Amino acid sequence: xxxxxxxxxxxxxxxxxxxxxxxxxxxxxxxxxxxxxxxxxxxxxxxxxxxxxxxxxxxxxxxxxxxxxxxxxxxxxxxxxxxxxxxxxxxxxxxxxxxxxxxxxxxxxxxxxxxxxxxxxxxxxxxxxxxxxxxxxxxxxxxxxxxxxxxxxxxxxxxxxxxxxxxxxxxxxxxxxxxxxxxxxxxxxxxxxxxxxxxxxxxxxxxxxxxxxxxxxxxxxxxxxxxxxxxxxxxxxxxxxxxxxxxxxxxxxxxxxxxxxxxxxxxxxxxxxxxxxxxxxxxxxxxxxxxxxxxxxxxxxxxxxxxxxxxxxxxxxxxxxxxxxxxxxxxxxxxxxxxxxxxxxxxxxxxxxxxxxxxxxxxxxxxxxxxxxxxxxxxxxxxxxxxxxxxxxxxxxxxxxxxxxxxxxxxxxxxxxxxxxxxxxxxxxxxxxxxxxxxxxxxxxxxxxxxxxxxxxxxxxxxxxxxxxxxxxxxxxxxxxxxxxxxxxxxxxxxxxxxxxxxxxxxxxxxxxxxxxxxxxxxxxxxxxxxxxxxxxxxxxxxxxxxxxxxxxxxxxxxxxxxxxxxxxxxxxxxxxxxxxxxxxxxxxxxxxxxxxxxxxxxxxxxxxxxxxxxxxxxxxxxxxxxxxxxxxxxxxxxxxxxxxxxxxxxxxxxxxxxxxxxxxxxxxxxxxxxxxxxxxxxxxxxxxxxxxxxxxxxxxxxxxxxxxxxxxxxxxxxxxxxxxxxxxxxxxxxxxxxxxxxxxxxxxxxxxxxxxxxxxxxxxxxxxxxxxxxxxxx
Numbered sequence: 001x002x003x004x005x006x007x008x009x010x011x012x013x014x015x016x017x018x019x020x021x022x023x024x025x026x027x028x029x030x031x032x033x034x035x036x037x038x039x040x041x042x043x044x045x046x047x048x049x050x051x052x053x054x055x056x057x058x059x060x061x062x063x064x065x066x067x068x069x070x071x072x073x074x075x076x077x078x079x080x081x082x083x084x085x086x087x088x089x090x091x092x093x094x095x096x097x098x099x100x101x102x103x104x105x106x107x108x109x110x111x112x113x114x115x116x117x118x119x120x121x122x123x124x125x126x127x128x129x130x131x132x133x134x135x136x137x138x139x140x141x142x143x144x145x146x147x148x149x150x151x152x153x154x155x156x157x158x159x160x161x162x163x164x165x166x167x168x169x170x171x172x173x174x175x176x177x178x179x180x181x182x183x184x185x186x187x188x189x190x191x192x193x194x195x196x197x198x199x200x201x202x203x204x205x206x207x208x209x210x211x212x213x214x215x216x217x218x219x220x221x222x223x224x225x226x227x228x229x230x231x232x233x234x235x236x237x238x239x240x241x242x243x244x245x246x247x248x249x250x251x252x253x254x255x256x257x258x259x260x261x262x263x264x265x266x267x268x269x270x271x272x273x274x275x276x277x278x279x280x281x282x283x284x285x286x287x288x289x290x291x292x293x294x295x296x297x298x299x300x301x302x303x304x305x306x307x308x309x310x311x312x313x314x315x316x317x318x319x320x321x322x323x324x325x326x327x328x329x330x331x332x333x334x335x336x337x338x339x340x341x342x343x344x345x346x347x348x349x350x351x352x353x354x355x356x357x358x359x360x361x362x363x364x365x366x367x368x369x370x371x372x373x374x375x376x377x378x379x380x381x382x383x384x385x386x387x388x389x390x391x392x393x394x395x396x397x398x399x400x401x402x403x404x405x406x407x408x409x410x411x412x413x414x415x416x417x418x419x420x421x422x423x424x425x426x427x428x429x430x431x432x433x434x435x436x437x438x439x440x441x442x443x444x445x446x447x448x449x450x451x452x453x454x455x456x457x458x459x460x461x462x463x464x465x466x467x468x469x470x471x472x473x474x475x476x477x478x479x480x481x482x483x484x485x486x487x488x489x490x491x492x493x494x495x496x497x498x499x500x501x502x503x504x505x506x507x508x509x510x511x512x513x514x515x516x517x518x519x520x521x522x523x524x525x526x527x528x529x530x531x532x533x534x535x536x537x538x539x540x541x542x543x544x545x546x547x548x549x550x551x552x553x554x555x556x557x558x559x560x561x562x563x564x565x566x567x568x569x570x571x572x573x574x575x576x577x578x579x580x581x582x583x584x585x586x587x588x589x590x591x592x593x594x595x596x597x598x599x600x601x602x603x604x605x606x607x608x609x610x611x612x613x614x615x616x617x618x619x620x621x622x623x624x625x626x627x628x629x630x631x632x633x634x635x636x637x638x639x640x641x642x643x644x645x646x647x648x649x650x651x652x653x654x655x656x657x658x659x660x661x662x663x664x665x666x667x668x669x670x671x672x673x674x675x676x677x678x679x680x681x682x683x684x685x686x687x688x689x690x691x692x693x694x695x696x697x698x699x700x701x702x703x704x705x706x707x708x709x710x711x712x713x714x715x716x717x718x719x720x721x722x723x724x725x726x727x728x729x730x731x732x733x734x735x736x737x738x739x740x741x742x743x744x745x746x747x748x749x750x751x752x753x754x755x756x757x758x759x760x761x762x763x764x765x766x767x768x769x770x771x772x773x774x775x776x777x778x779x
Contacts, residue, residue, distance in 0.1 A: 002708060004629035008352075009308045009640060011347050012092065013578050014412055016094075023648070025138075025142045025145070027146040028122075028139075028142060028143070030143075030147065030151065030152075031061075031155065031159075032122060032123075034053075034059070034122070034159070035053040035054040035055065035059070035267070036059050036060060036158075036264050037050060037051050037052060037053050037057075037058050037059050037060050037171065037267060037268035038050075038051045038052055038262050038266070038267050038268065038269075038270060039051075039060055039174060039269045039271070040258045040261050040262055040265070040269075040272055041269060041271050041272065042272055042274045042275060042746060043272065043273055043274060043278070043312070044276070045180060045271070045377050045469060047174055047177075047178060047250070047251055047253075047275050047439060048173070048251060048252075048254055048258050048272065048274065048276065049251065049252055049253065049255075049258035049259075049261075049262060050171075050174060051181075051210075051262050052165075052269065053323045053564065056165060056168070057161070057165045057167050057238055057315075058157070058165055058166045058167065058171050058175060058247065059166075059168050059170070059171055060158070060170045060174065060182060060267075060268065060269065061169040061170075061267060061268055061675065062154075062157070062158060062168065062170035062181055063154065063157050063644070064153060064154040064157070065169065066180070066181060066182050066183040067157060067169060067170065067181040067182065067676050068182055068189055068517075069590040069657050070184065070185075070186045070189040070190075070502075071157075071169055071181060071184050071188075071189035071193065072153070073536045074186075074189050074190045074192075074193035074220065074224065075114075075157065075169070075193045075196075076153075077223055077224060077227065078116075078193045078194055078197070078220050078223070079117070079193075079196070079197065079481055080113045080114040080280075082113075082428045083113065083153070084149055084307045085611075085705065086113060087144055088113065088115040088116065088137070088141045088143060088144035089113055089115070089137045089140050089141065089143060090111065090113055091216060092566055093436045096657045097279040099282070100161075105436050112127070112136070112613075113140065113279060114152065114153060114156050115138065115140040115143055115144055115152050116136050116139075116140040116154060117160070117196075118140075118143065118155055118156040119136050119139035119140045119143060119575060120136055121156075121159040121160070121442075122139070122155070123135075123139050123142075125139065129642050132711065139470055140671055143150075143449055143543045151338065151739045153396075153479065153482035154419050157169045157170070157216065159197040160171070161196055161199035162176075162192060162195045162196060162199060163195055163199050163200075163202065163203035163204055163205060163209065163442075164199075164205055164247060164500065165247070166247070168439075169181055169192055172195070173188070173192070173687070174191050175245060175246075175247060175250065176192075176204055176205075177243075177244070177245070177247055178242045178245055179190075180269075183590075185235050185237070186216075186234065186237070187238050187240070187242065187582070188242065190220050190221060190224065190238075190256070191204065191214070191217045192214055192216045193217075193220060194213060194216035194217050194219075194220055196214060196610065197216075198212075198216075200356065200392075200408075204242075204244045204247040205244065205247065207245040208611045210242075210244060211641050213571075214242075218238075220272060221238055222268060222275050224747075228540045230356070231539075238769055239778055247534055250539065251532055252322075253274070253276055253279060254272075254274050254315070254317075254328075254334075254443045255275075255318070255322040256316065256317075256318030256319070256322065256330075256332035256335075257272070257274065257313070257316045257318070257332075257334075258272075259467060260332070260379065260465075260475055261466065270466060270611075271466070271467040271468070272308075272313075272339075272466060272467065273312035273313050273465055273467055274313065274314065274315065274316065274465075275314045275315065277303060278314045278315040279314075279315040279316070281315070281342055281370075282303050282305060282315040282317050282320070282567060283302070283317055283566075283609055285567050285570075286302075286320055286563065286565065287302050287319050287320060287321070288648060289301065289563045289566065290320040293553075293559075293691070295420070296537075296551075296553045296555075297553050298543055298547060298551075298553060298559060299326075299327050299545065300319055300320045300327045300329075300333070300543070300544065300546065301317075301319075301320050301541065301542060301543045301544075301560075301563060302317055302318055302319060302334055302541070302542045303315070303316075303317040303334025303539070303540065303542075303563070303567065304316055304334045304444050304445065304448050304539070304619065305537060305538070305541045305567075305571075306448050306452055306453040306537065306538045306539075306762075307458055307536055307537060308533070308536055308538055309536050310454045310463065310464065310476060311452060311463055311464045312464050312465075312467075314527045314537075315467045316334050316465075317333075317334075318331070318332035318333050318334055318335075319331060319332070319333055319546075326374075327545070327546065328547065329548040331546045333444060333542055333546070334443065334444045334445050335443050335444070335464075336440055336443060336444075336546065337424060337441040337442060337443055337521035338437040338442075338443070338522065338526075338542065338544070339441055339523060339526065339527050339557060340438050340440075340441075340442055340447055340518070340520050340522070340527075340529060341438040341485055341520025341521045341522045341527060341528075341529055341625060342401070342436075342437060342438065342518065342520045342521065342556070342558075343398045343438075343447060343518050343519070343520035343529050344397075344417075344436055344438070344450075344520075345396060345401045345436055345518070345531065346393060346454070346474060346487045346490075346518055347395060347403045347416065347450060347479075347487075348401055348405050348408060348489060349389060349393050349404060349481045349487060349490070350454070350458075350483040350484065350486075350487045351404075351408045351409050351412065351413065351416060351479070351483075352404045352407060353388075353482075353483040353486055353487075353616065353620070354479060354480050354482075354619065355407075355408060355496055356481045356616075356619045356620060356621055357404065357408065357621065358389045358535065358620075358621065358767050359389070359391040359486075359600075359613060359614060359615055359616070359620040360486055360489070360490055360602040360613050360614055361388050361389065361390065361404040361595045361599070361600045361611070361613030361622065362388065362389045362621065363386055363387075363388060363397070363401065363599055363600035363601075363661070364386070364387055364388070364389055364392050364397075364403065364404075364665065365385075365387075365403070365660060365661065366384040366385060366386070366387050366392060366399050366400050367387060367471070367639060367664050369560070372577065376423070376446060378762060381715070383464075383666065384397060384663050385665060385668045385670075386664055388495065388600060389404075389490075389600075390490045393487075393492045394490065394491070394492050394493055394495075395505050396518070396519065396681070398437060401435070401436045401437070402436060404436075405433050405435065405436045406433060406579065406700075406702070409503050409702075410428055410431065410432055410433055410435055411428040411429075411430075412429075413428075413435055413436070414428035414431070414435065415428075416439070416478060417435075417442070419450065419460070419476055420446070420449065420450055420453070420460055421446060421460070421462070422441075422442045422446050423446070424439075424441065425440060426440075427562060435525075435629060438520060438522050438523065438527075441650070443475055444540050444542055447529075447531055447540055448463070448531065448538050448540045449461075449462065449463055451531055451532070451533055451538045451540070452489050452533075452538045453478055453479070453484070454479070454484045454487055455484075455533045455536075455538060457478055457481040457484050457485070458477050458478055458479035458481055458483065458484040459475050459476070459477055459478075460476050460477070461475050462687050463742075477534060481585070481588055481617075481620075482589050482590050482616045483591075483616070484583075485584050485585075485588060485590065486590075486614055486616075486645075487516075488516040488533055488582060489516070490516075491516035491518055491532070491533075492514035492515065492516040492582055493515060494516075494517060494518070496515075496561075496565060497558070497561045497562065497565075498556050498562070498565065501597055501751075508630050509573065511715065513566075514533055514534070514582050515532050515533070515534045515568050515572070516533045516534070516582070517531065517532025517534065517561075517564065517568075518530070518531060519529060519556030519557045519560065519561055521554065521555050521556045522544075522554075524550045525550045525551055525552050525553070525554040525555065526544055526545070526548055526549070526550050526551075526554060527542060527543075527544045528542070528543040528553075528554040528555055528556045528558075528559035528560040529542055529543075529555055529556050529558040529560050530557075530561045530563070530564035531564075531724075532564065532568065533577045534568050534572050535571070536575075537554065537571055538562060539567055539568055539571070539573065541561075541564040541567070542560065543559040543560045543563065571694070578662070579701040584652075589616055589617055589618070589619075590614055590615070590617075591614070591615045591617050592612055592613070592614060592615075593612070593613060593614075593615045594610040594611070594612060595610060595611060595612075595613045595625075596609070596625040596627070596628070597609040597610055597623040598624075598627075599627050599773055601623050601624060601626075601627075602623065602624045602625060602627035603624070603625060604624050604625045604626060604627075604628055604629075605630075606626050606628040606629065606630055607625055607654045607669075608628065608653075618650075626656065626657075626692070627655055627656055627657060627715070628653055628654075628655055629653065629654060629656050630651050630652070630670065630689075631651070631652060631653075631654060631675060632644050632645075632649040632650070632651060633649060633651075633676060634648060634649055634679060635648055635649060635650060636648070636682075637679060638676055639676050639677055639678065639679040640675065640676050640677065640678045640682070641678060641679060641682075642678075642681055642683075642686050643686075646712070646772070649724070654673065654674070654675040654725075655672055655673070655725070656692075656724055656725035656726065657672065657725050658695075658723065658724070658725070659722055659723040659724070659725070659727060659744045659745055660745065662674075662724050662725055663670060663745045674725060674726075675725060676727075677712065677726070678765075684765060684766035685766070687765035687766065688765050688766040688767045691724040691726055691727075691765060691767060692724040692762050692767070692770050693724075693763070693764075693767035693768060693769055693770075694721040694723045694724070694727070694730065694761045694767060694768065694769045695721060695722045695760050695769055696719075696720070696721045696759065696769050696770075696771045697720050697722050698717070698718045698719060698720040698747065699717050699718075699719070699759065699773050700773065700775070702722050704774075704776060705717055705752075705773065705774075705775045705776065706775065706778055707752060707753050707754045707774045707775050707776065707778045708778060709753065709779055713750075715776075716749040716750050716751035716752075717748075717749070717751075717752065717757065718747040718749055718750075719732050719740075719747060719748040719761070720747040720748075721744075721761040724763070726765065727742060727744045727763040727764055727765065728743070728744055728764055729741060729742070729743065729763070729764040730742050730744050730761055730762070730763055730764075731761070731762045731763075731764075732748055732749070732759070732760070732761055732762075733759070733760040733761075733762065734752075734757055734758070734759055734760075735757055735758055736758070740751070744763070752775045753773050753775070753779040754776060755774075755775055755779065756772070756773075756774050756776070757772065757773055757774070757775065758770060758771075758772050759771050759772075759773065
């Protein structure tokens with residue numbers, strides 16, 4: 001049998017096999033088990049991270065509509081001009097190729113159509129033999145039977161080799177030209193179109209391969225011009241050198257977040273919320289800050305920037321240096337659980353304002369205080385005495401914050417944190433009142449979410465790291481709009497560490513371009529925090545060590561705040577002025593009222609000075625100050641008169657401060673003139689009717705007490721009461737039996753056994769207060 005007859009029989013058999021495939025073979029998957037890469041891009045489409053597929057190849061899946069038309073046309077022109085008309089194989093081309101390869105042996109010609117090439121790639125076929133080529137044709141016909149031309153072309157453009165371990169024209173566009181396939185220029189499109197025919201020799205990432213690619217592109221340009229006509233501008237464009245990036249130069253931006261997104265994402269292009277310009281800026285600030293302070297033991301820091309309007313994470317810096325193993329740089333500081341220090345205090349104040357416990361001007365006590373067995377201290381080991389709620393928050397005083405948590409209830413605050421999505425919390429009683437000082441742990445993301453809640457008027461919204469993820473679901477309200485505004489208004493008056501100004505002066509800051517910020521320092525100096533709201537942004541900064549080692553330099557105001565403000569100043573400089581002014585919305589239930597200065601209450605008749613404060617009508621505590629009172633003085637003795645007599649008495653105004661407040665003022669060296677004593681002629685009834693009754697402050701009605709197994713060990717229950725300014729002595733009774741006589745400011749330590757008790761405090765003017773409590777048996 002002659003060679004020609006053998007060839008004819010072979011072609012006939014091929015045709016029969018192809019027909020059989022069309023009629024009988026089931027529909028195959030276009031991609032089978034082929035795995036694809038994931039490309040993480042920023043909000044503007046710039047590549048952050050390109051992952052490898054399971055077979056260590058860069059391979060992205062794209063729709064045909066997402067590929068530049070010029071790239072599609074160039075591929076068809078170069079690879080398969082008759083693609084739209086043939087049935088999967090080109091009989092004429094196959095005949096010429098078979099003759100040249102097997103008969104005349106002039107040269108080896110493949111003659112594969114795009115469909116045949118897809119069949120080889122999809123089914124991993126060895127087509128170097130006649131049998132392999134027949135299987136390729138069979139598979140090509142099978143694909144043509146079940147898929148449209150566009151489906152086949154799309155799959156080919158996703159699987160074709162483009163040099164090295166790069167497959168797919170969309171992947172090649174991302175790697176070589178740092179752009180999506182839809183944005184390829186004609187010069188770039190023609191360059192990529194010639195690579196799959198010989199991806200090793202024309203690899204654009206090597207100098208020799210780039211030269212061969214350029215030569216092949218020139219030949220394709222000639223064919224393109226014959227179809228589309230000559231163009232002088234086009235010729236000039238093609239004369240320019242192509243800037244090609246290699247896989248070694250692929251970016252790895254926002255590495256911690258990129259890894260997290262890639263781990264959870266399906267293959268394809270995932271558009272993150274990151275703004276690479278802001279990301280680079282934050283990384284630069286963090287890196288420069290750490291480099292300049294290594295001598296102080298500062299080696300690591302994290303930062304997170306969020307747009308509160310969309311809750312988009314704009315920049316996320318997990319560590320100072322991702323690749324530095326000495327600082328455990330691959331740990332993501334934005335998700336790691338750390339003690340937040342005092343950064344949770346604003347939310348306790350917000351809850352207290354919503355419950356009507358305080359308003360910003362309320363008078364609080366910053367003094368040694370015992371809460372059952374807990375006696376907290378301030379960070380500076382000192383006490384300021386009487387302070388307003390606003391001052392207590394601004395200066396981060398511990399005792400007033402714990403007092404607020406005691407009023408709100410640590411269980412309620414624990415539920416607040418749970419509702420806010422703080423994970424990993426133990427039961428409320430495990431932390432107790434220490435929650436407000438950082439006794440529990442949370443992540444930077446959780447902390448930023450809480451501060452964004454303030455900016456969003458008390459509505460909690462989740463952080464968003466992927467474009468298109470919604471935040472408009474069921475978002476719980478954690479604080480009222482009014483309390484949220486007031487907390488930020490108070491924080492905006494905190495003096496910056498680099499600007500010496502009083503609280504009064506800082507009020508101007510709160511009314512203008514403001515940053516509402518708070519610092520935090522964890523126990524034993526392990527974490528330094530600063531977090532705040534500026535315009536539409538929330539920014540958090542952490543300085544510390546991931547291994548938990550302590551450093552006296554890790555103080556929020558000294559270690560984290562400078563870094564925070566270096567970033568915040570750059571952010572606010574680019575904001576319009578109206579975006580930086582914090583004023584209450586017209587529909588907020590807020591009213592600016594005058595209060596008696598220093599008392600926190602509405603001015604009474606004799607209040608000498610007033611100042612403004614915010615009130616939430618119907619919620620904030622409303623009482624008239626009774627500190628400044630007019631009394632009658634006997635002209636001859638100088639003592640308080642029993643009754644009014646214009647001829648023998650005169651009126652004078654004195655300050656009647658509660659005993660505990662008066663003691664604090666005197667400890668601070670503030671001179672307050674005490675009212676004169678009562679005339680001996682005045683009865684107890686007269687004296688009692690003219691002042692305020694004592695208020696028992698300990699024991700607390702909210703605390704469960706237990707009897708001691710050894711009552712002689714020096715411990716017990718402190719009996720203490722707040723008295724009017726004219727009181728000197730208190731008398732304590734238990735179950736109507738006299739217990740002790742003490743100075744008004746001195747506690748009496750009572751050692752009860754288990755049982756039910758009625759505790760009574762009587763001052764030296766006959767005024768009294770009583771409280772019932774139960775003492776449980778010893779545990």
